[in-house]
Amino acid sequence: MEKQPRLLASQLLLKNSLFEVSLNRVLLTWKEVATKKKRVSGGMHHPFKVGFCFPKFLRRDKGESGTSHGVSVSEILAVRELDVDSGTKDDGRWQKMPQKSTEAYPYAFTVSYVERAWQHRWRCSDVTFHCLEGALCQQWVQTIREQLTALTSRPKHLLVYINPYGGKQQGERIYEQKVAPLFTLASISTHVIVTEHANHARDHLRTEAELKKYDGVVCVGGDGMFSEMVHGLVSRTQRDNGVDQNSPEEKLVPCTLRIGIIPAGSTDCICYATVGINDPVTSALHIIVGDAQAMDVCSVHHNNTFLRYSVSLLGYGFYGDVLADSERKRWMGPARYDFSGFKTFLTHHYYEGTVSFLPATDILGTPRDKTRCRAGCFICQHNGQLYSEDAPEICETDPDVPDSEYKGGWRVIRGKFLAINAASMSCACPRSPKGLSPAAHLADGTTDLILVRKCSRFNFLRHLLRHTSKYDQFDMTFVEVHRVRRFRFTPRYCQSDSELDLRENGKKLFSQICRDHPACSCSPAYSSWNCDGEILPHAAIEVGVHCQLIKLFARGIEEQPVFEDLPNPCAV
Numbered sequence: 001m002e003k004q005p006r007l008l009a010s011q012l013l014l015k016n017s018l019f020e021v022s023l024n025r026v027l028l029t030w031k032e033v034a035t036k037k038k039r040v041s042g043g044m045h046h047p048f049k050v051g052f053c054f055p056k057f058l059r060r061d062k063g064e065s066g067t068s069h070g071v072s073v074s075e076i077l078a079v080r081e082l083d084v085d086s087g088t089k090d091d092g093r094w095q096k097m098p099q100k101s102t103e104a105y106p107y108a109f110t111v112s113y114v115e116r117a118w119q120h121r122w123r124c125s126d127v128t129f130h131c132l133e134g135a136l137c138q139q140w141v142q143t144i145r146e147q148l149t150a151l152t153s154r155p156k157h158l159l160v161y162i163n164p165y166g167g168k169q170q171g172e173r174i175y176e177q178k179v180a181p182l183f184t185l186a187s188i189s190t191h192v193i194v195t196e197h198a199n200h201a202r203d204h205l206r207t208e209a210e211l212k213k214y215d216g217v218v219c220v221g222g223d224g225m226f227s228e229m230v231h232g233l234v235s236r237t238q239r240d241n242g243v244d245q246n247s248p249e250e251k252l253v254p255c256t257l258r259i260g261i262i263p264a265g266s267t268d269c270i271c272y273a274t275v276g277i278n279d280p281v282t283s284a285l286h287i288i289v290g291d292a293q294a295m296d297v298c299s300v301h302h303n304n305t306f307l308r309y310s311v312s313l314l315g316y317g318f319y320g321d322v323l324a325d326s327e328r329k330r331w332m333g334p335a336r337y338d339f340s341g342f343k344t345f346l347t348h349h350y351y352e353g354t355v356s357f358l359p360a361t362d363i364l365g366t367p368r369d370k371t372r373c374r375a376g377c378f379i380c381q382h383n384g385q386l387y388s389e390d391a392p393e394i395c396e397t398d399p400d401v402p403d404s405e406y407k408g409g410w411r412v413i414r415g416k417f418l419a420i421n422a423a424s425m426s427c428a429c430p431r432s433p434k435g436l437s438p439a440a441h442l443a444d445g446t447t448d449l450i451l452v453r454k455c456s457r458f459n460f461l462r463h464l465l466r467h468t469s470k471y472d473q474f475d476m477t478f479v480e481v482h483r484v485r486r487f488r489f490t491p492r493y494c495q496s497d498s499e500l501d502l503r504e505n506g507k508k509l510f511s512q513i514c515r516d517h518p519a520c521s522c523s524p525a526y527s528s529w530n531c532d533g534e535i536l537p538h539a540a541i542e543v544g545v546h547c548q549l550i551k552l553f554a555r556g557i558e559e560q561p562v563f564e565d566l567p568n569p570c571a572v
């Protein structure tokens with residue numbers, strides 16, 4: 001790492017010990033000054049990563065001169081001067097000053113910064129430095145503030161939508177108690193809208209919201225609420241740019257505003273898979289530091305008519321039936337999915353149809369890789385670049401698969417399926433921390449198409465259970481997975497208009513069997529598509545992936561640091 005010029009360096013008091021405090025453009029460090037009384041330890045420095053703040057137990061470095069710490073400037077949340085006599089000036093939180101420092105070091109300032117806690121959680125930590133002179137204290141505060149102002153990726157004005165009925169109906173409380181105080185601390189102004197009905201946020205974003213006034217939009221809720229934000233923003237962007245969403249082949253215009261998710265839903269899979277945990281404080285801190293993570297979006301069409309966008313799971317069969325059943329049990333909260341999951345597992349319906357797909361052959365990565373999409377993912381960067389260059393699709397020649405054929409680069413597979421799932425990202429969530437497709441990528445322009453053919457209940461259970469263990473859920477004879485750019489599904493028996501009407505009006509006949517359906521009475525002719533937690537009435541759909549269409553206030557899941565490999569901060 002290039003050596004950065006020092007902006008400030010002073011000896012300041014911290015918890016009654018003297019520290020050498022130093023600030024450059026990337027790092028704030030403080031290192032205890034050895035006093036005669038203190039036993040000086042040996043010359044061994046523990047490694048310590050620059051620009052990266054570890055959990056407490058890792059971050060402290062007992063070097064020659066005592067404890068040293070470092071915080072990346074990009075992860076400083078705020079700095080405020082303390083009025084030693086009357087507590088803090090800015091946030092009203094009264095802090096008692098130690099006797100010794102008030103006498104000798106009567107001026108103080110507090111730096112709030114991101115601290116990494118267990119399992120990808122971030123927390124806001126405070127450190128208070130005491131100065132001998134007021135001018136020095138002000139110089140520190142001012143210099144750190146200038147550094148923060150120079151971070152242009154940080155949002156200053158946010159539009160926040162809260163779904164008061166998502167998850168355990170705690171959205172408003174979570175926002176008020178855990179998130180709003182952090183936004184205030186970081187001097188972010190907000191306009192908060194508590195939604196009054198489903199699609200309120202979507203419609204407001206699409207038509208009314210004065211988006212120019214904001215640096216980002218935030219939703220407090222679950223995947224359904226996030227989906228509303230995506231629909232509002234993507235539709236608005238296409239309309240503003242004259243792009244017709246109804247054309248399945250149309251290249252969509254990416255959205256400029258970033259979306260933040262404060263998890264307060266039932267599955268929270270998008271938050272979990274982009275941050276590593278569904279924790280409101282962690283998400284708020286990712287928003288404050290101005291993180292950006294691009295994400296693929298799938299568009300779903302039926303007969304050249306736009307239906308919906310999807311960012312996580314498009315599931316027909318098992319996940320469609322779980323969702324359709326669980327919607328009637330919303331009163332159960334997040335447990336509805338387990339209940340309906342169990343029930344759907346027992347019903348064991350399969351569905352006949354044809355899946356056609358365009359394999360993504362020109363890219364890096366396969367769905368069976370051991371590597372995972374993580375912060376700064378190379379595969380997403382590489383494949384995103386390919387996509388923007390509009391590289392031609394190349395398709396391999398026909399392997400001898402009996403029920404599949406190739407047609408103009410498309411592969412066609414007919415069969416009886418328990419589940420057809422398209423995972424545009426891993427779909428990791430607390431139920432399955434590795435997700436439906438553990439090696440899927442957030443922003444590589446592809447989706448992983450998982451076909452689970454008709455099999456015994458026992459085998460399907462084995463497949464499901466593997467989502468929760470280290471065993472490969474794709475390594476089963478009745479499961480196949482393909483990384484694709486587009487796909488289509490056509491049910492074997494076509495849906496009549498009256499059947500579609502019934503579904504669209506929400507009066508789904510669960511045991512509907514097409515009149516010309518043959519003797520089978522145990523499985524219905526159609527399932528529904530679960531599109532990020534919304535039910536689609538049409539069984540026949542066409543799906544295309546739009547690479548990196550939206551951006552989130554996230555950075556992807558961070559690798560847990562390997563202690564031994566990290567450089568020494570004291571070298572900065």
Ligand SMILES: CCCCCCCCCCCCC/C=C/[C@@H](O)[C@H](COP(=O)(O)O)NC(=O)CCCCCCCCCCCCCCC
Pocket residue numbers: 222223224225265266267268269312313319322323337338341342345427429431432435436461464465467468530531532533534
């Ligand atoms: C036996 C244990 C099997 C565990 C299998 C877990 C796989 C979970 C993968 C979940 C992928 C979720 C993708 C995200 C979907 C969300 O967009 C969407 C909406 O979320 P929101 O309500 O927060 O707005 N969520 C969902 O559609 C929920 C899907 C959850 C499915 C849970 C299925 C549980 C299955 C339990 C089977 C039990 C069989 C037991 C037999 C003895």
Ligand SMILES: Nc1ncnc2c1ncn2[C@@H]1O[C@H](COP(=O)(O)OP(=O)(O)O)[C@@H](O)[C@H]1O
Pocket residue numbers: 162163164165166167168194195196197198199200220221222223224225226228264265266267268533
């Ligand atoms: N004020 C509201 N009243 C009723 N439904 C709402 C409201 N705001 C949003 N919704 C809808 O609630 C559904 C579920 O929201 P979500 O936040 O995803 O929670 P969950 O994860 O529990 O499903 C979404 O489809 C969303 O459109």
Ligand SMILES: [Ca+2]
Pocket residue numbers: 296423424425440441442443444445446447
């Ligand atoms: Ca993807």
